[in-house]
Amino acid sequence: MSETLSGSTPAERAGEAGPAPVTTPAAGTTMAAGSASPHRGGDLLYYALHNKKLVFGVSLEALLVLVAILGPIIAPHNMTDYFASNQPPSAQHWLGTDNLGHDLFAEVVSGMRVSYLVGAIGALCAAFVGMALGFTAGWRGGMLDEILQMITNIVVMMPALVLLIVIGAYLKTRGITFEGTFIGLITWPWVARAVRAQTFTLKSREFVDLARLSGKRGFSIVVREIAPNMASYLFLVVVLLFGSSMLLAANFDFLGLGPTTGTSLGNIMNQSTLWSALQLHYWWWFLPPGLLLTGMVAALLIANVGLDEVFNPKLREQ
Amino acid sequence: MSLKVENLSVAYRMRAGDCCPVDGVTFTVADGEIMGLAGESGCGKSTLGNSLIFMEGRMKLLGGRVVLDRQELPIADFRAMQPLRMTKVSLVPQYAMNALSPTRRISKLTTDLLRSHGVREDSVLEEMKRRLRLIGLGPDVLSKYSFELSGGMRQRVTIILSTLLNPSLLIADEVTSALDVSTQRAVGEMLMEFRDRGFVKSVIAITHDLSILAQIADTITVMYAGRLAEKADAGTVVKAPLHPYTQMLLASLPEVGLRHDQTTLTGIPGRPPSLVSPPSGCRFAGRCPFARAQCAQAPPFEEVAPGHRVACWKVSRGWPEGGRV
């Protein structure tokens, strides 16, 4: 630690080596010589628990997830039962009723579940495809990279909405899985590009050379050497994908292209617009789903910013 | 006296605790003197140099004062130091060659710098061209972007920028480290030339490389674990060092002319102490072959011969050579 000449200030070298992929970790710590160096996990946990954005975001999201899980169980009425229509919120119907007389609270909490599910499916699908293609393109480079880049560009250019309308026209029903998968298959390009760029950077690091000198082959190096160094980045990417999938799903649902089976927050808002809730001042129909959706996505994004600060020492405030 | 540093102590705030890479340091640098500040990584030399001009967020002044040209430097006050930076004290930081913004031409960087100090550019730009010519670079350097210049050229351009306003004190932090041998010589000679021509009054050259200091420095100060170990003229430090650390350090340097089958060089066993919880007493005692019970007390940095100061009990008490008693 004391013997390396890289960097001059002790603070730079004092273990400020977060797993952020593009920063070169400082070469050891003089200050900790002789004393036990805190394990990286413990360090991260400390910063995580003290980061206001992360704590706020995670708490809010946890609360909303709890509502989504427990909501349909504790809801006093079923989503499919009929009551008096267009009732404002009351002790009986916490969020009022819609034009058909369904209890809106039951609808909304079910809708939250669907929105979360679609978001999760979309995120996982995009992450899987994007990472597979990104790592391959980044590691191999050359002609394979060129081809994959072309494919990526084509997918980016395709108008998603038009595609959804056309495909939707040929399907009898659209389910949650379909919507999630579709979203995954149109959002993977930016994941692939980001992963590819990071892979290029990490590929030229000396520990990758050392792995090659140890007789390791490409797949093994990507999975065991490169990907774990991007772990924090990949995690952030998945969180961001989750949020954007939910938002994209809500967009599609609002336009009437959402799942025909089941109800989602976007669907509810779509229905409210179709039945002129805005003009008729039935605010309890469109406001709660909109606010909840905003909260679900915003909490994730705020937590993401906080998480970025936790992982990347350079973003931390003093 | 051009620069006087009295009992300076600077700490770094870290999660592991406060560490003190500069602990009660006292020295002077005369007008026209190039003082070499030598030591290995982690000894605090860069912190010391930087603290004289710019106290970074985590740095904290614990005590001591700095007087330059009979004027006290308010080093702990960022804003008060602002008018003094570049005009009285200037810094060439480590890896300065990477500090030039790649999106602006050198001439634009220069005019930005001058404007921020309220100096009229025209006369100074002429001076800049003159200085570039002095070191063998043409005026077309000004119209280039930094990535069009090689590492050595960038380093020298950065030194010119830092000394453009003729500061009294230049702190050069590892300016020859990442350079080729021939460029090192050019940079070293450039520092000496600038001092000879009065572009800077005094220079503190921070480096780990004693052989460069033997070429360019008038005096050499050796630092170890946050404290000064030895200070004397360059010639004395290199030919007749008194502090055991300096002696062992010099004995570990390969020189052209030495071969392994004739002389075996040896390094210094062990490692410097942690600066978060340093040992009380002499910090080199753990690795010193001459250490005795007395070394549990910190030796004072005192003058043992005219112009030669050492912090070592063996030297001030006159213990014989030959290891432990």
Added chain:
Amino acid sequence: MSTLQIDQVSKLFRASAGGGLTPALRGVSFDIGQGEVVTLIGESGSGKTTLGKIILRLTAASSGKVMFEGDDISVFSGKRLREYYRHVQGVFQDPFSSYNPIYRADRVFELIRGVYFPHTGQRAWDAKIESALLAVALNPGDVLGKYPHQLSGGQQQRLLIARALLLDVKLLVADEIISMLDASTRVDILNLLIGLKRSGLAILFVTHDLSLGHYVSDRTIILRRGAIVEMGDTIKVFSHPQHPYTRDLLAAVPELHKKWQPAAGGAAIPPDDVDVLTAAAPARAGHGQAPGPAGTDRPPQPMAMLEPPPLVEYEKDHFVAAAES
């Protein structure tokens, strides 16, 4: 039969903007015998690191051949390549970068276990590691189980050398392996390499530091702009250098006990960077019209003129190339 034979190896890189090609290596040829330490000395842009990477099969030569014990290494793949790595290994400049920071340091041993020691039992494996660590003067208790950032630079480098020793290395490519270490530990690593040489290991020691080269090596090769300018027995090359570049380099080396001498021609020796064919410069080796690097009027040259001048035998085991303009 010599361990490694480099035969007219050249490497061309595509310059980033436009279609020009930069020659990183031009027609380099030399041999490394068994148990021989050969030092490759060059400044930045000389191509020395590129040559190291070509030998380690981390990049491919554009032309020419590298033969290991008579076999052309460029055709190795799969099993044969892994066999090659059993005998030829590398250690690089930045010790910390060679470790994957998220794993423990001794994982570098585990990396080679699966491929090279698939049938070794745990106890035999632990014994092997222990003896390798002792061979590099490391205490197993100090380094096993630790993360790379918990080890010092010297320990990190020794661990990497120990890893190479676990295999059956016949040639070690050591690329600036001590330039990032402190002076007091450099010599210990050098002495370690010398000890290994005495037990039969051939070493290609790549460095820019002439004094290190002189201390350890049997033969020295001076590389400049991708071509060999002088090579031969170390003592002969250093004591009567024939090529002007070698003389300039030796004159620029800072020494502890001798000041820089003024250049033989009277004028200050310009550092190489003022007049160079590096990839960063806009000058193109093809048919570009871009001007030369700042400060020179050097026009780009057609490819044919970049053929390196042939080496002439000056005395036994001492070859010099004609001076390039």
